[in-house]
Amino acid sequence: MSATELHTPIERVDIIGVPMDLGASRRGVDMGPSAVRYAQLREKLRKFGIEQVEDHGNLHVPDRESANEHAGDAKYFPVIESVCEKLAQKIEAIVRDGGFPVVLGGDHSIAMGTLKGLRDARGRPAGVVWIDAHSDINTPQTSRSGNVHGMPLWFALKHGYAEGKRTVQIGLRDVDRGEKQILRDAGVTAFSMSDIDKLGMTAVMQKTVEITGAGEKSVHVSFDMDGIDPSEAPGTGTPVKGGLSYREAHLAMEILAESGVLGSIEMVEINPILDQRNQTAILAVGLILSGLGKSIL
Template identity: 45%
Template structure:
């Protein structure tokens, strides 16, 4: 793999959902040795620190059921501005969450630099809800819909443009918990999804090969958004919304290794590491190990 200039950005966001602790995810990942791991692989790493996230009283905004809307918009806008600057320098943004609502800001900043940004959404969930379809009003279940231009105007118009991605440029991998509104949107927009059924039946090798072939011909950059709850809770217990029957640790390493070999990615984020729910920082260590594979680490 060609050595990269990696800009590390932490986003201690816990306002997109209800369980406290995920704001400590960036610190847990740093503590697990992410900078040292990437530097040992020959990459240059610049740690830009953490985006400032306000901590208001948790509430619904008056005209919507969305929780903490204003604070999420503010944090997403700051992240989008930071990531856009990183891309303007030609560096590789590696974003550490924080809950998955941070992808709203990540994609807003990254997509500014591309005509046809591709997205690999490695997650147990589709994150395609809106205020109308969400059972909870939690914005961490909405970032992919928002990035498609579907949702509250304050969210979809961050950096004053929408949409950030096209449905035909998205691949979801690992889905096993979808709400009814999300299933309808997937069918309506023709979004490519590999559920756990496909992973079990086809194998991860085939899933990643098809995903790479699918995106390579239609995109000019690809962002990986990896939610640690995409993995089975036995391997990644420190997440806020665990779903049993997930992708294994080894399958995930294989996926990252294949993406590294393809040299397809132009940005990435790892989200939903919650140290309070974890076992001796196990999930952060898993995240760092997967980043190692993603950035070219091999046994031999």
């Protein structure tokens, strides 16, 4: 079988863009959904053999100039929460209708909405594979910046949209001191880049599937593109050297696809202003395809 032949069990994919930048400090991440679409996501999904590809367009996100920053420790939180509620409703409807959601960010704060929608649709939290350089589990009190894209996993766990015992983080290499204890207390399994170097990505992903999976389409992957080394994914607002290689990132998605447990994908923190020839968005499209079952042979 050649690399161009089609083999996928996914019949329908629903694309939702969320041009959110209120959770981050660097401008431009709101253009992430457009960059991924420009990289021909819809066309490549159809070429792969997925007959039903429904692009629902972008959710409306108030611009920074019109949004109230909010005086608390989580900047713009009421506005972000409102957008996430709309995203949750969209995700719930798609999943109940048999679709496979592919969410395009936008900054990582949108994960709160995605995870809420999955929980509401299925009656229990999804298993979560969180690929990221950062753990994103700060509380409003431990965060030094007040940026909500560093807090979504904490909010998701707090509100029951995710469970620590079925959440795995992969690729960590920049974790705040306060977050380390929060991770331990929450029961989240974390694989740092050091762990991946020692164990290898195959072993890490096999353990990840074992922890997160609970049947067909029971797992969500929330993929922050800064999880990948900036030499491969330069278009992201908080790059950290020493990240996943191109092949490690694809292997992670391929193993999730082969396991049969993956039910939704979220790609976030793509910033075209910081990118080089749309390299990061093109890589994101390739990773989505790997997660849906595309393989070399």
